Amino acid sequence: MIKYIGSKRTLIPAIVAIGKALPGARSVLDLFSGTSRVGHAFKREGFRVVANDHNAYAATLARCYVQADRDSILRDAEKLVREFNLLRGEPGYFTETFCVRSRFFQPENGARIDAIREAIARKSLPSELESVMLVALMEAADRVDSTTGVQMAYLKSWAPRASNALELRIPDVLPRARHGKGEALQLEAIAAARHGATDLAYVDPPYNQHKYLGNYHIWESLVLWDKPEVYGTACKRVDCRTRSSAFNSRSMFESAFSEVIEAIRATWVIVSFNNEGYLTRERAEQLLSARGCVTVLEHDYKRYVGAQIGIYNPSGTKVGTVGHLRNKEFLYVVGPNKLAHHPRTHLRCV
Numbered sequence: 001m002i003k004y005i006g007s008k009r010t011l012i013p014a015i016v017a018i019g020k021a022l023p024g025a026r027s028v029l030d031l032f033s034g035t036s037r038v039g040h041a042f043k044r045e046g047f048r049v050v051a052n053d054h055n056a057y058a059a060t061l062a063r064c065y066v067q068a069d070r071d072s073i074l075r076d077a078e079k080l081v082r083e084f085n086l087l088r089g090e091p092g093y094f095t096e097t098f099c100v101r102s103r104f105f106q107p108e109n110g111a112r113i114d115a116i117r118e119a120i121a122r123k124s125l126p127s128e129l130e131s132v133m134l135v136a137l138m139e140a141a142d143r144v145d146s147t148t149g150v151q152m153a154y155l156k157s158w159a160p161r162a163s164n165a166l167e168l169r170i171p172d173v174l175p176r177a178r179h180g181k182g183e184a185l186q187l188e189a190i191a192a193a194r195h196g197a198t199d200l201a202y203v204d205p206p207y208n209q210h211k212y213l214g215n216y217h218i219w220e221s222l223v224l225w226d227k228p229e230v231y232g233t234a235c236k237r238v239d240c241r242t243r244s245s246a247f248n249s250r251s252m253f254e255s256a257f258s259e260v261i262e263a264i265r266a267t268w269v270i271v272s273f274n275n276e277g278y279l280t281r282e283r284a285e286q287l288l289s290a291r292g293c294v295t296v297l298e299h300d301y302k303r304y305v306g307a308q309i310g311i312y313n314p315s316g317t318k319v320g321t322v323g324h325l326r327n328k329e330f331l332y333v334v335g336p337n338k339l340a341h342h343p344r345t346h347l348r349c350v
Contacts, residue, residue: 001035001061002142003149005215008204008272011299011329012041015202015270017343018297018333020045022268025199026179029266031189032204034058034212036065039182040174047200048180052192054245055212057138057219062184063131069176073129080123080133081168089115093227098218102235104154109144109166113137113222116168121225131184136168138219143167150215153234189247189256193263201266205257206247207277214240253278258287268335275328288334295339297331 008015015038019025026047030039033051035058043049043066051062091099094117095110105113120133146155146162176182185192189205206212213220217236221228228237246256257279261269269291273284281296288294333339 001037001065002139002219003147004035004037005150006204006207006212007035008038011272011331012038014297014299014331014343015272016041016045018270018331018339019047019200019202021339021343022200022335025268027198027200029192029195029198029201029264030062030066030204031192031201031260031264032206033062033066033184034204036062038202038204040065040172043174043177043182046178048177048198049182050185050192050196050198051182052185052187052189052195054186054188055216055220056186057216057223058212059184059186060131060134060138060223063128064135064171064173066182067184068128068132068173069181070173071175073132073173074170076129077132077136077170077173080125080129081136081170084116084119084133084137085168087115087119088112089118092118094222097221097230097235101230102154102233103158104145104147104151104218105141106144106146106158106162109141109162112166113141117222117225132171132173134223135171138222139171140166140168141218141222151218151234151236152215189260190263193260194265197265199266200268200270201264202270202272203261203264204272205253205260206245207273209248209250211240211243211245211248213237213243250278254283254287261288261291268333271332271334273330273332275330281330284330284332288332292334292336293338295333297333299329299331300327 019028019042028042028047028049030051033039033053036051039049039051049066051066053059053062089111091111092114094114095107098104099107099110116137144162144164144166146159185195214236217240221237230236231238246252285294
């Protein structure tokens with residue numbers, strides 16, 4: 001899957017183990033789905049998954065990895081991958097914006113992205129198949145980008161991978177889960193929380209002022225293909241300035257978080273939050289205890305790669321180092337009772 005800040009890759013085994021240990025749990029709502037890594041893992045274990053994210057690129061990932069089923073799309077997807085991998089094309093909006101005005105991709109790959117994206121648009125594919133092809137293109141582009149993992153800036157010198165030729169591959173689309181077909185939503189969190197009942201809800205909200213739209217604006221433009229006006233060195237979409245969320249606001253976060261937690265229609269809730277967020281562990285426990293018994297599990301991990309590299313000014317000169325290189329991630333498990341015998345994981349109960 002694409003490189004993603006806040007990815008729960010190392011936590012997924014523990015999250016899924018907890019879900020499997022809950023009595024009678026067969027369905028899960030992933031309220032802030034991002035790359036859909038968590039939903040994809042639950043689907044693999046047979047859960048019926050509902051994945052939600054308000055950004056178009058994330059909803060597309062969910063439609064591919066949670067809603068689409070392998071048997072329904074594989075033959076057509078394989079045919080389209082073969083066809084699109086032969087395209088070369090001419091430079092267009094993507095090349096001009098992200099290879100010339102900025103340097104996220106080499107122009108040869110940019111021209112191929114332009115050609116493939118225009119071909120997808122012309123075919124008017126069914127929604128699930130289109131999402132699979134868009135994810136194939138997004139992931140192919142991610143493999144040849146020149147960033148540290150976010151699209152706030154590109155590297156001063158080309159990353160070695162940027163010289164590789166772009167190549168589509170079939171995403172890891174799973175067969176239909178034994179407990180029912182998945183569903184992808186593109187709603188605000190409060191609307192998704194009220195959408196329908198599930199046995200379990202997983203909540204991984206933004207935890208600071210940095211918007212995922214700003215971090216991954218190229219994927220949003222690639223999926224929407226609306227060729228927006230852009231600004232700044234990173235050529236961000238202009239709506240990065242206007243699209244906002246209460247979850248990115250220190251003054252609004254607690255109220256929005258509490259409202260969503262209260263609205264969730266699930267017996268069990270797992271909340272993921274780290275020690276850099278707007279809520280302290282003590283305050284998070286206090287808010288969640290209004291819903292039920294709270295068990296807290298802790299995981300220590302490295303901060304994202306940009307933090308490891310250091311702080312640079314716009315000219316590429318290193319001007320400082322970050323204050324710390326490791327974080328703590330807390331999993332709050334909320335339900336009718338505490339987890340007396342939580343599954344064996346690499347997390348510790350605190």
